[in-house]
Amino acid sequence: MYARILGPLTLTDRLRSLTPRAPKQRQLLSLLLLHAGQVVTIEECVDELWDDAPPHSAHSTLQTYVMQIRKTLRSAGGTGPAELRLETRDRGYLLAVDPGRLDLQQFERLVDQAAMARIAGDHARESALLHDALGLWTGKALADVTCGPLLRMRLSGLHETWLGALEQRIDADLRTGRHHQLIGELNVLTRQYPTHENLYAQLVIALHRSGRSADALKVFARLRQTLNTELGLEPSARMRALQTDLLNSAPLTESVYLPAPGGGAGPVPLRSAG
Secondary structure, eight states: OEEEOSSSOEEEETTEEOOOOSHHHHHHHHHHHHTTTSEEEHHHHHHHHHTTOOOTTHHHHHHHHHHHHHHHHHHTSTTSOOSEEEEEETTEEEEEEOTTSBHHHHHHHHHHHHHHHHHTTOHHHHHHHHHHHHHTOOSSTTTTSOOOHHHHHHHHHHHHHHHHHHHHHHHHHHHTTOHHHHHHHHHHHHHHSTTOHHHHHHHHHHHHHTTOHHHHHHHHHHHHHHHHHHHSEEOOHHHHHHHHHHHTTOOOOHHHHOOSTTOSOOOEEGGGOO
16 A cells, blocks of 8 residues: 655555545545654544534544544555554554655655765765655645645645755755756746745856856846845845855855755845845
C-alpha cells in the first residue's frame, strides 16, 4: 500500500485505488497522514472536521469514520500485517506507516540526505537528491481535500518546507554551474513570489554568470519597485551589497549572498534605507 499527499490524496494497493470518496473520511485520513507516527487527539479530529460547530453526534460519527478507514487499510493487508495501521491510543488515534509507504516521509528523508550532502560539500549529490524530493510533488498538497483549521495550518508549513527545498536545490544547481538553465525557472518564481529576496538573489547571480549583468540590474529595479509598492520597504542590506558588487564587477559568491533557505535578513523599512 502507498499513500500520496503531495498532490491529490491517493491511497493505492498495487494497481487498486483505495482512496476514500466521502469528504469527511478523506479529510480525516489526510489529517492522520500528515501526522503519521503521532497521536492526533479526538478533540483535534473534531476541530478539523467540524471547526467551531460540531454536531452533538461528533464523537460517535468520528468513531464511524475511524472504523471505515481502518477497514479500508486492513483490506489492503491481505493475510499479512497492513503497511498502514490506524491504532487507537489514549485520547486519540495514531496512523503507523511502514518506511517507504508515504510520499511525505520519502520527501523528508531525501531533504535530510541533501542537507548532509551540502555539509559535505557534494553539491552535485545535493542537487540530485533535491530533484528527486521535489519530483514527488504532483501538485499542491492535498489539492482535492476539504481542509479545516488544522490541515490549513499544517499545509502552510509544508508549503514553506517545499519552498525551502526548492531554494536549496537552485542554490546547489548554481554551485554546479547550471546558471543558464535556471534563468527561466527563476524568472517565473520571482513573479510567483514577488517579495521573496532570496529568489531574486539567485536570479541575479544566474544572469550575471550568463553574461547578462544589465538584465541582472533590471531585476534589482523590479525588486525595489515591488517592495516599495507592496510593503513600503527597501531591499535588505544583503541585496544592496549584491547590487553594489555587481556594479563594481566583483565576483558574486553564493555563500555571501545566499543564506540558508528560510534564513537571512529581510527587507528594511524605507526610512532606514541607505
